[in-house]
Amino acid sequence: MTTDVIDFRDETFRDDFTFRNSPAGIRRFPFPFHEDRYMYAVNIEPHAPGQVGTAYEHPIDVDEHYVAEMHDRALVLERDPLRYQSLPHMTLAGWDLLELLMDAQATAYPAHFELHRDGDRWRWINRPLGIGDTFTFGDVSTLPYGPMEYITRQSQGDFCIVDQRDGNLWMDAGMVTTQADWSLDFDIGMNFMEWHGPVPLAHELGVFDRALKFLLNIRQGQPVRRLNWTMTINPRLDTSPEEYPHWGPDRTTVTPDNVGQKVHLRVELQSFWRLPRSNAIVFPIRCYLISLDELVTVPKWGRRLHRVLETLPDELAGYKGLTRYRQMTLDWLAAYDDGAPTSPGFFPDP
Amino acid sequence: MPAGGPAAAPAGAATAPAPVATPKVQAPKLAVTVTEVIDVTPMIKRFRFEPSDGAALPPFSGGAHVIVEMREGDVLRRNPYSLMSPPSQTSSYTISVRRDDQGRGGSRFLHRDVRPGHRLLISPPVNLFPIDWRARKHLLVAGGIGITPFLAQMDQHARADSAFELHLSVRERAQGAYLDELEARFGGRVHIYCDDRGERIPLDALLADQPLGTHLYVCGPAGMMEWILATARAAGWPDQSLHSERFLAPASGAPYEVTLAVAGKTIRVTEHQSMLDAIEAAGIDAPYMCRGGACGECETAVVACEGTILHNDHFLSADDKASGRKIMPCVSRFEGRSLVLQR
Amino acid sequence: MLVKGIKSRPVYAPLRPRPGDHHLIVANEEGALAIVDLAGAADLGFLARARIIYVPGGSAAAGHDTRLAGLGAAACDVMPANAPAIAALRDALATARMGTQVYTAGTEDFIGQVIQAALDAGMDLGAIGAEHRGSLERRVQCVHCKAITEHVTTQPATCIGCGRSLLVRDHYSRRIGAFQGVSIDAEEPGTRPPSEPVFA
Numbered sequence: 001m002t003t004d005v006i007d008f009r010d011e012t013f014r015d016d017f018t019f020r021n022s023p024a025g026i027r028r029f030p031f032p033f034h035e036d037r038y039m040y041a042v043n044i045e046p047h048a049p050g051q052v053g054t055a056y057e058h059p060i061d062v063d064e065h066y067v068a069e070m071h072d073r074a075l076v077l078e079r080d081p082l083r084y085q086s087l088p089h090m091t092l093a094g095w096d097l098l099e100l101l102m103d104a105q106a107t108a109y110p111a112h113f114e115l116h117r118d119g120d121r122w123r124w125i126n127r128p129l130g131i132g133d134t135f136t137f138g139d140v141s142t143l144p145y146g147p148m149e150y151i152t153r154q155s156q157g158d159f160c161i162v163d164q165r166d167g168n169l170w171m172d173a174g175m176v177t178t179q180a181d182w183s184l185d186f187d188i189g190m191n192f193m194e195w196h197g198p199v200p201l202a203h204e205l206g207v208f209d210r211a212l213k214f215l216l217n218i219r220q221g222q223p224v225r226r227l228n229w230t231m232t233i234n235p236r237l238d239t240s241p242e243e244y245p246h247w248g249p250d251r252t253t254v255t256p257d258n259v260g261q262k263v264h265l266r267v268e269l270q271s272f273w274r275l276p277r278s279n280a281i282v283f284p285i286r287c288y289l290i291s292l293d294e295l296v297t298v299p300k301w302g303r304r305l306h307r308v309l310e311t312l313p314d315e316l317a318g319y320k321g322l323t324r325y326r327q328m329t330l331d332w333l334a335a336y337d338d339g340a341p342t343s344p345g346f347f348p349d350p
Numbered sequence: 351m352p353a354g355g356p357a358a359a360p361a362g363a364a365t366a367p368a369p370v371a372t373p374k375v376q377a378p379k380l381a382v383t384v385t386e387v388i389d390v391t392p393m394i395k396r397f398r399f400e401p402s403d404g405a406a407l408p409p410f411s412g413g414a415h416v417i418v419e420m421r422e423g424d425v426l427r428r429n430p431y432s433l434m435s436p437p438s439q440t441s442s443y444t445i446s447v448r449r450d451d452q453g454r455g456g457s458r459f460l461h462r463d464v465r466p467g468h469r470l471l472i473s474p475p476v477n478l479f480p481i482d483w484r485a486r487k488h489l490l491v492a493g494g495i496g497i498t499p500f501l502a503q504m505d506q507h508a509r510a511d512s513a514f515e516l517h518l519s520v521r522e523r524a525q526g527a528y529l530d531e532l533e534a535r536f537g538g539r540v541h542i543y544c545d546d547r548g549e550r551i552p553l554d555a556l557l558a559d560q561p562l563g564t565h566l567y568v569c570g571p572a573g574m575m576e577w578i579l580a581t582a583r584a585a586g587w588p589d590q591s592l593h594s595e596r597f598l599a600p601a602s603g604a605p606y607e608v609t610l611a612v613a614g615k616t617i618r619v620t621e622h623q624s625m626l627d628a629i630e631a632a633g634i635d636a637p638y639m640c641r642g643g644a645c646g647e648c649e650t651a652v653v654a655c656e657g658t659i660l661h662n663d664h665f666l667s668a669d670d671k672a673s674g675r676k677i678m679p680c681v682s683r684f685e686g687r688s689l690v691l692q693r
Numbered sequence: 694m695l696v697k698g699i700k701s702r703p704v705y706a707p708l709r710p711r712p713g714d715h716h717l718i719v720a721n722e723e724g725a726l727a728i729v730d731l732a733g734a735a736d737l738g739f740l741a742r743a744r745i746i747y748v749p750g751g752s753a754a755a756g757h758d759t760r761l762a763g764l765g766a767a768a769c770d771v772m773p774a775n776a777p778a779i780a781a782l783r784d785a786l787a788t789a790r791m792g793t794q795v796y797t798a799g800t801e802d803f804i805g806q807v808i809q810a811a812l813d814a815g816m817d818l819g820a821i822g823a824e825h826r827g828s829l830e831r832r833v834q835c836v837h838c839k840a841i842t843e844h845v846t847t848q849p850a851t852c853i854g855c856g857r858s859l860l861v862r863d864h865y866s867r868r869i870g871a872f873q874g875v876s877i878d879a880e881e882p883g884t885r886p887p888s889e890p891v892f893a
Binding site: 194243244252 | 702834836837839857863864865866867868869873875876879880881882
Binding site for chain 1: 377378408409410411413414437438474475476477480481482483484506509510589590639645646647
């Protein structure tokens with residue numbers, strides 16, 4: 001049980017990019033490399049409550065960027081409503097997700113969220129966003145939005161709900177405003193193999209078969225998680241293909257002097273949960289950003305990131321969009337890598 | 351062109367494709383107490399379970415089942431039973447069990463020995479027979495005790511105001527469970543056919559007159575299900591519109607030995623034990639989910655085989671079965687000189 | 694920087710008769726030849742329960758419409774353009790029963806629209822057969838402005854909505870019935886390669 005009281009930041013993820021991590025925010029960042037090379041295969045692990053004081057502590061993580069992220073989401077949706085879509089048969093799954101997120105946020109952060117249930121009559125209070133709503137669980141007419149849109153406008157990260165049928169998973173609902181470069185509007189309705197189609201390495205297909213088999217057997221009460229990572233120029237959440245003409249040119253603005261401010265490590269904490277009433281699977285994709293200036297304040301991470309980027313295969317660097325600024329970033333990070341050994345594991349040295 | 355990023359690959363599979371090690375952890379079991387046992391018909395009893403510690407049970411999706419663990423002396427049985435209670439009701443779960451005198455003893459144990467107050471462990475719900483919510487209409491066809499998963503599904507359909515029909519075949523009215531309740535609650539959407547009155551499901555006519563987007567769900571005796579599914583396929587119903595669930599009871603057969611290469615043990619599988627039961631009885635924690643040959647979770651690699659694997663599952667492909675390199679120990683057996691598994 | 698070798702386009706297969714009690718066969722242009730092949734593999738019972746809807750074009754001078762009319766199907770309707778053919782299909786599907794099969798052949802944009810109509814009517818993919826014949830031209834959705842540009846034959850293509858130069862990816866959406874187009878020179882405007890005819 002926690003008594004986390006979060007000091008929410010007032011910051012932007014666009015235009016003037018005032019986003020920063022506090023010192024505590026830096027230390028709890030989910031650094032994705034446990035050793036000095038990035039190996040292609042990454043383990044899935046049970047999404048069990050993790051180390052206190054890290055992004056893994058609670059099943060659904062709310063942090064100091066919550067209010068600002070929700071504001072950015074609202075801006076994205078106003079401009080492009082197609083970033084949230086739910087095919088008609090997915091409403092029940094939306095209710096499942098609403099329950100999951102309300103329960104998780106209220107349980108872990110009682111100072112900020114409350115959920116009161118009286119049969120089907122629920123009352124939800126979200127203090128940081130100034131929301132207080134009473135509604136009937138299961139009745140869409142009692143909420144201002146459909147259940148998935150309602151709750152994901154109040155939860156950090158993107159959410160995809162996949163329907164399980166015909167031995168496959170189908171991406172049939174999503175709230176996608178913080179995503180690294182894929183289009184919900186284009187991909188909605190696709191199955192697992194289809195939405196992974198653009199992955200360029202054909203020999204990966206055997207790998208997708210195993211991943212799909214694993215996901216099909218995910219059970220209620222047993223969520224799992226994995227990490228993914230890439231890099232972004234400026235702390236921009238919305239790096240969608242829709243907006244690519246807007247953010248793509250940022251990649252050409254990196255100079256040796258601004259690497260520390262502009263180049264960001266972007267980590268996705270992905271989890272997979274079986275939803276009870278609909279039998280669908282929800283796939284939260286929680287995005288964390290850190291500038292290299294901030295990252296190198298943890299000496300182990302500065303050394304390690306330098307070594308990971310140096311040894312990253314070219315094709316992987318290309319696929320992650322790093323090619324343009326990789327060398328400049330390596331040159332900058334070299335100053336933070338004295339060759340000393342690094343301890344195993346993700347977390348900062350005490 | 352965005353030079354990549356995990357473009358269009360939301361699972362990030364581009365950068366970190368497959369899980370190398372998958373966590374084979376069993377979901378924590380639910381401790382329940384039997385609070386009611388009702389004789390529904392001479393052969394069918396209904397059991398209600400409530401959580402032993404007072405916390406709520408998880409909600410579930412219609413069509414789900416739980417694995418009930420039953421200890422009778424030295425014998426530990428784990429059998430799947432469909433949940434028939436309303437899925438949103440979290441204060442109790444209800445199952446109906448037909449006594450099978452030819453079976454391995456689980457239903458006989460429940461009928462004979464389990465009374466209110468008895469404590470059991472059950473798995474959280476798992477659903478291998480879910481509703482396809484895209485369907486414009488749901489045509490439910492059941493035989494006998496196969497009605498149980500549909501009771502839970504119809505509760506969800508009633509709440510969602512779905513279009514559905516139930517066609518239920520029973521031997522005789524008195525042997526049919528829940529007929530009065532079904533007719534009372536769902537009226538004209540329920541059609542009951544009693545064998546002893548010569549009533550049969552008018553299958554061809556039924557299948558010929560459904561709007562596009564109707565899905566068919568069938569649960570009942572094996573022969574009935576095969577007839578219905580074959581008729582539907584021949585009438586042009588695509589596989590995606592056909593849903594069925596049949597728990598394969600692990601077959602009984604001559605006892606045999608199995609060597610477990612990883613554990614370094616050779617174990618004996620008795621006549622009425624499944625291979626999975628025997629592996630577990632030897633203290634080895636093997637993965638499983640449905641225990642009925644359908645879900646693939648217990649798939650085990652065969653290291654060496656001198657003899658014949660008797661594949662009784664629905665999961666492996668014909669090629670996999672022929673290769674002899676994989677086995678589903680929850681339902682399959684072996685005869686021959688030696689079988690070595692990667693366990 | 695172009696990522697090459699992305700393969701997520703749909704794969705089509707030669708049309709084969711399937712069990713069913715009503716067969717809706719919808720083709721355009723050279724798709725007629727796939728229908729002739731289909732009829733050749735089918736029995737008379739199949740054709741007696743089949744209705745053909747056909748839009749001539751492409752090598753239409755070859756008299757495909759006459760050939761189709763002579764196959765012995767229960768009905769054969771020749772339409773002047775794709776749109777009325779799709780409308781006729783939607784009408785037929787509105788009252789169709791389970792057991793109905795759809796078969797489609799011809800250009801990719803046309804069969805994509807047939808598949809959309811069938812899925813919209815509640816059909817599942819197992820009751821829909823699609824075979825590509827003829828031109829490789831594509832329908833392309835611009836991911837930026839969402840406009841759909843028809844009859845795309847070049848790489849890159851120009852978006853009819855916003856004028857951007859688009860990389861035509863192999864990534865295809867069945868729901869939209871189009872391939873994805875993404876700005877090819879967003880990072881350095883004006884650096885786009887010259888258009889080559891690739892999807893002819």
